[in-house]
Amino acid sequence: MDKRVANAEAVIGRVNDGATILMGAFGVCGVPENLISALLRQGTKNLTVVSNNPGTDGFGVGLLLENGQVKKMIASYVGSNKFFERLVLSGEIEMELNPQGTLAERIRAAGAGIPAFFTPTGYGTMVAEGKEVREFKGRPHVLESSLRGDFAFIKAWKGDRWGNLVYRKTARNFNAVMATGADYVVAEVEELVELGGIDPDDIHTPGIFVDAIFQGANYVKPTEPGPKRKRTDK
Numbered sequence: 001m002d003k004r005v006a007n008a009e010a011v012i013g014r015v016n017d018g019a020t021i022l023m024g025a026f027g028v029c030g031v032p033e034n035l036i037s038a039l040l041r042q043g044t045k046n047l048t049v050v051s052n053n054p055g056t057d058g059f060g061v062g063l064l065l066e067n068g069q070v071k072k073m074i075a076s077y078v079g080s081n082k083f084f085e086r087l088v089l090s091g092e093i094e095m096e097l098n099p100q101g102t103l104a105e106r107i108r109a110a111g112a113g114i115p116a117f118f119t120p121t122g123y124g125t126m127v128a129e130g131k132e133v134r135e136f137k138g139r140p141h142v143l144e145s146s147l148r149g150d151f152a153f154i155k156a157w158k159g160d161r162w163g164n165l166v167y168r169k170t171a172r173n174f175n176a177v178m179a180t181g182a183d184y185v186v187a188e189v190e191e192l193v194e195l196g197g198i199d200p201d202d203i204h205t206p207g208i209f210v211d212a213i214f215q216g217a218n219y220v221k222p223t224e225p226g227p228k229r230k231r232t233d234k
Helices: 033-042 061-066 082-089 100-112
Strands: 020-023 047-050 070-075 094-097 116-119 133-136 139-145 149-159 182-192 212-215
Touching: 033 061, 033 149, 033 182, 047 061, 061 070, 061 082, 100 116, 100 139
Parallel strands: 020 047, 020 149, 047 070, 070 094, 149 182, 182 212
Antiparallel strands: 116 139, 133 139
């Protein structure tokens, strides 16, 4: 069993216009940069992208937004991308905002075969509008549906030819859960090791969830934009 492919171009042709892609990352950590670059070159349109955040100006998912390839963004945090903000305010893109834990659980539920779940998060806010509400132990809960993608593009630190993956620190956020919630999962890794090169106890995503894997190159890895205000010490 060998899930290795040469590069992002070897699998990107599977992605058609209108696809839903779970895009791993947490801020600027764990971004599948090579897969995003391949999508840019292919020019696939009308994408629904599910990500914790819409990248930053000029990086990550932000590149797809700037190229007009995304019709809908499902995210939990959008404050670091000013271009995306302008798209939303002008009505040029659809946006679905989820509480961060709810977004993660919607994807996890899809991977576990759970169609929906109740959560107290969001009750009494616009997040709950039009959704079923039930009371459990005296507290109102909102019904949220699971969220599955046609594809998941994820980034890991290490992987082997079976698709077993290890993430590094913050990059584990969202990448691991998204690997379970899509019909076709592509992983790009910084290091592609031989079988046995990863201790079984260190594996974060078992290879059974991964359909294709390749070693990426030329990672930018920018730092998150810092605070805008100057702090004053008392």
